[in-house]
Amino acid sequence: MAGAAPAGPECQVPLASPAPVIDGRGTEAAWARAEWRPLDQRWLGPATTAADFSGRYKVVWTPERLYVLAEITDDVEQDTHADPLERWWDDDCLEIFVDPDRSRGEHQYNHNAWAYHVALDGHVVDLGRDRQGHLFDEHVRSRRTRRGQVSTWEAAVALYPDTYDEHKPAASRPLPLRAGQPIGFALAYCDNDGSAERENFFGSEPVAGADKNRGWIDAGIFGRLRLVPPAPSTR
Ligand SMILES: [Ca+2]
Ligand SMILES: [Ca+2]
Ligand SMILES: [Ca+2]
């Protein structure tokens, strides 16, 4: 059902001051103030083990960007397609869904909402109005570090308006973020460990019905972020 409101709780997103440094390490004080949230909904593929995939994430904000920290256990990192615009969803990637004005609804071939696929090499792909994949590297800046089988992804996401035109990128500026603003958001991970196609797709949001791979079409399945204002000073 397109545009259905998610049942999940609203995610309170703390303000980061200063902004995290995008270095693939969640060491900044801003991250310590944010709650871990699970990335545990199996949207595609068979049941797996925690060693095959498990994930959790945090979100913080500044007036310029939304920041995402994701801790992903993945036993095999797979980047089969060197061309970032070839079957990007079948390589391991972190997928950041964002609906800047939380209008919800359909966004498959428009920019009502975004489904940024962040590849292992940092390239960012989403579909354009022409139904083709486009690089949006300037929208999501990220770094990833790996220790054993656990990768830490740190990303800064600019929020672009639904009027964005990929053929005139200079005509759009990122939207400012304001305290109290509702934002549609979901996170996902495409897991491939050596198959022709991705083996699993895990998301942050429960999706009703048999077809759970709806995020790239329907912003109605996204969760809700609320940007929390800075705490009043105690001094
Ligand atoms: Ca950092
Ligand atoms: Ca895996
Ligand atoms: Ca929208």
Ligand SMILES: [Ca+2]
């Ligand atoms: Ca993998």
